Amino acid sequence: MRFTESLRETTTESWEQSLNHPFVQGIVRGDLPLDTFKYYILQDIYYLKHFGKVHAIAAAQSNDFQVTAMLTEKAKMTAEAELTVHREHAELLNITEDDMNNFKPAPTAYAYTSHLYRAALSGQTGQTVAAMLPCYWLYADIGKKNQDAKPGETIYQNWINMYADDWFQTSTQEQIDLLDQIAEEASDKEKEKIKEQFVMAKEYELAFWEMAYTKEKWLSAKRSTV
Numbered sequence: 001m002r003f004t005e006s007l008r009e010t011t012t013e014s015w016e017q018s019l020n021h022p023f024v025q026g027i028v029r030g031d032l033p034l035d036t037f038k039y040y041i042l043q044d045i046y047y048l049k050h051f052g053k054v055h056a057i058a059a060a061q062s063n064d065f066q067v068t069a070m071l072t073e074k075a076k077m078t079a080e081a082e083l084t085v086h087r088e089h090a091e092l093l094n095i096t097e098d099d100m101n102n103f104k105p106a107p108t109a110y111a112y113t114s115h116l117y118r119a120a121l122s123g124q125t126g127q128t129v130a131a132m133l134p135c136y137w138l139y140a141d142i143g144k145k146n147q148d149a150k151p152g153e154t155i156y157q158n159w160i161n162m163y164a165d166d167w168f169q170t171s172t173q174e175q176i177d178l179l180d181q182i183a184e185e186a187s188d189k190e191k192e193k194i195k196e197q198f199v200m201a202k203e204y205e206l207a208f209w210e211m212a213y214t215k216e217k218w219l220s221a222k223r224s225t226v
Helices: 003-010 012-019 022-029 034-061 065-092 097-101 107-120 125-145 154-164 166-184 188-214 219-224
Strands: none
Touching: 003 012, 003 125, 003 166, 003 188, 012 125, 012 188, 022 034, 022 154, 022 188, 034 065, 034 097, 034 107, 034 125, 034 154, 034 188, 065 154, 065 166, 107 125, 107 188, 125 154, 125 166, 125 188, 154 166, 166 188
């Protein structure tokens, strides 16, 4: 069994919950309220900006220049592709400049990006890549699983198509292969740390769906409305 396959197996329950979360299924069926998706897009734009920066950190950590070049290019391509689609989403959802300027990340979005930086602070490429991989892998699985879905809502169809597309599937496989390559040279102790980063990031992926579905707020904001 490849190292990444063991990681995937360890997170089976969380993975299935993510694939079948009401937020995802609402997109697939086309009945997720657009206001809920708007909330998600704003949070995801925030996440992706930090996701790109963590790619750059991982690139700098690697002693293999080919890996450095790959991660640098991947940061650029992934950020450009996803942010372009999100800009299109922003237009369709009437996300204004004021919405962007007044945006504040929800607790889960802030915690998830903080986890990425904490993984990067390890100074180890493997741990940093492991923390980023669930984002790639889960979205690729959602795209592949639902590639024939017809949600009947343009914005949801575009979202599914993006992750089902060959370029995203290939990019994900490259990340999986990279982590397997790194694991081959890692000690057992380092592999445990890599696993920990992956498992925790996968939990944050599930929490991100829940955050979006419930339009999560900071506790003080909840209490001020009571």
